[in-house]
Amino acid sequence: MRETLSIRTDLEHLATIEWCEGSLVVHAVHPEYETAVERWRLQGLLEWLPEGEAVVPRHTPSSDRLFLGRLEAYLRTHYPGHHTVLQATPTTPVKSTEARGIELGDLLPMAAAAVLTFSLVGGGAGTLELARPGQAFSPTPTGQVRP
């Protein structure tokens, strides 16, 4: 599973972060947001959550599969001016088609691959849509923070 989180305000784009197989890759980040992303990458996300009368901590390392989803919810909950879009892309195995005499390249132009996009914009309702490969996620790799 690959996930991409885009964070912005009405004024400016702040960051586009990708989580894939336990690694966090920064595809684009506002210069004044670099330290936030680097902190999340190194330290993960610490939340204080209500539990009965108490408030208890929950730490999610950036390598955790749930990390980007929790970060998205954290930002949406605490910073009402942030707009976040979380996209999840299932990684499907490629099957060999040579036995049936079809070249893999023949399939690519018509590949309506199942790219599942789950969007949440400013706490709005979730939407599901199909997208062609590359449509759902095509960030410009600028200002990549060291992995």
Place this chain on the structure above:
Amino acid sequence: MRLTREHASWLVTNIPGSHVRPDDLERTYTVHPPIPSAPALPHERRVAIDGDALVWEVFLETDTSVAVSDGWIARRLYAHIPFAGGIGEGAVAHHARLVLAPDFRRRTIGGTICANEERLYRRWGVREIHLHAKQDGPTVWIRLGFAPRDPESLLAEFRRWAARRGHDPHLRDWADLPGEFLRGYSWLPLIKVLH
């Protein structure tokens, strides 16, 4: 309101170098407001080890049973929490609430309790205080030296806010954040790093 041997043992075992006295909590929460002259005395609701935390909940009232705090002052101390203000992990205190009864506000009581707690935490080896500020809390806590836990996110939202109103988006200090801007936050995470 005294720490038991079990509480003291939890502290010195989990936070190496901590110095604990049995009357630490009683001394911390006994304050002498200038008016009225009667001291505000702490009453224990609970002091306990709850899972991996040391927790205490107290309320304050005068010796004539006039409530000084509005409800409970609740604290949880964890020995191993990732630091928000730096790399690594260690002892972090979470402050759930500190609300004073209306007649006792603006009389330096809150500031005195905070100063007492910080003095205690330094002796116990606590590195950070975390809290969530609501209502008018952000302005008050920032004035008391707390800072946003996610400074980049708050600054991004301030730039947006300032652009809409034609304000200067540059800040010299967190205390320069306008109250009008901070009132837009109902659950703002703040921290204080104790050096």
